[in-house]
Amino acid sequence: MSPDTRPTRPGRCRTAAAAAAVSAAVVLSACTGGSPPPPAPSETAATATNTGTAGPAASAPATGAPATDSGADAAGNIPQLVENLSPSVVTIFTDGGLGSGVVYSEDGLILTNEHVIRGNTTVEVAFADGQRVEGTVRATDAVTDLALVQANRTGLPKPTYQTNLPKVGEGALVLGSPLGFENTATAGIISGLHRSIPGSASNSLSLVDLIQTDAPISPGNSGGAVINMRGEIIGISEAYLPPSTGAVALGFAIPAATAVEVAEELLADGTAEHAYVGLTPGELTRQIAEQLGIDASTGVVVLNVDEDGPAGRAGIRPGDVLESMEGVELDAPERLLAELRNRNPGDSVGFKVKRGDENLDIKAELTERPAS
Secondary structure (H helix, E strand, O other): OOOOOOOOOOOOOOEEEEEOOOOEEEEEOOOOOOOOOOOOOOOOHHHHOOOOOOOOOOOOOOOOOOOOOOOOOOOOOHHHHHHHHHHHEEEEEEOOEEEEEEEOOOOOEEEEOHHHHOOOOEEEEEOOOOOEEEEEEEEEEOOOOEEEEEEOOOOOOOOOEOOOOOOOOOEEEEEEOHHHOOOEEEEEEEEEEEEOOOOHHHOOOOOOOEEEEOOOOOOOOOOOEEEOOOOOEEEEEEEEEOHHHOOOOEEEEEEHHHHHHHHHHHHHHOOOOOEEOOEEEEEOOHHHHHHHOOOOOOOEEEEEEOOOOHHHHHOOOOOOEEEEEOOEEOOOHHHHHHHHHOOOOOOEEEEEEEEOOEEEEEEEEOEEOOOO
């Protein structure tokens, strides 16, 4: 379920990965320090609004919604959806800045990104009604970049987490606190599914198998909610491509199914289980292929191997090129990571491997990721 090294993930509000094909920097939609800056004089109204998952299949509908306006009744009514869901989205203040979070249970449990609360054991949680309470970091998982915070407040409105993937073209709303502007809503559509950020494998464990949206996401949105037009949580805001890369409204979220699955594992014993193959994947370039003396245009080059891990025991070596896993073509390191995300410890997976002028079929039995 993850890459097999644990590269340092950038801190909040810093570049997370270089997108190799377009030389674009992925930015975590993390937290931001200080007070919100005033809009520049040249900003238009539209610019000023530029803001910024296996457990139960779906949890109870939000209890904070007005009695006469359920999520279904409010479908397509954006102001009503925002009013219904805002009590379930919080702002999380840390020593290093702020981020966002979503209510996971009525007893004060908040779901957010690991990079939002990293380095903190206690935080401050602010609600839409203005109340602020202390929160304790309960459990974290750096592999999926998810964390649970226990807020000192009960009776919270728990939203529905929709663990079925949305359809491309569906409407989407992003709720959170971009650049310190609390309780901000932005709108767009679902632009793509199963997205992985090119070039992220060397810096991140989590930027694979994401939902893409054009609903604007900015620093401070991290850990906030992406919702559909029925008022259901479909994702947790994770990252975006900044305008400096030439991108226009490219934001990414962790699917609700992943968030719920990891949250339930963290609740059970404080840890989340991830499959481990024991190698470091790298991009196969033409120059690398020439150096290795192989005739291959696609695949993932093995940079390092844990000799005591599944890959090492199976006979995979540094310099091997993994062309496919279980029939799925591996055209980038991120593809390998995404495929591993869907596997479990104990699964046996078959690789087609290119080694010099040899073509090999190698099977490896995945294990649980060692504790770091």
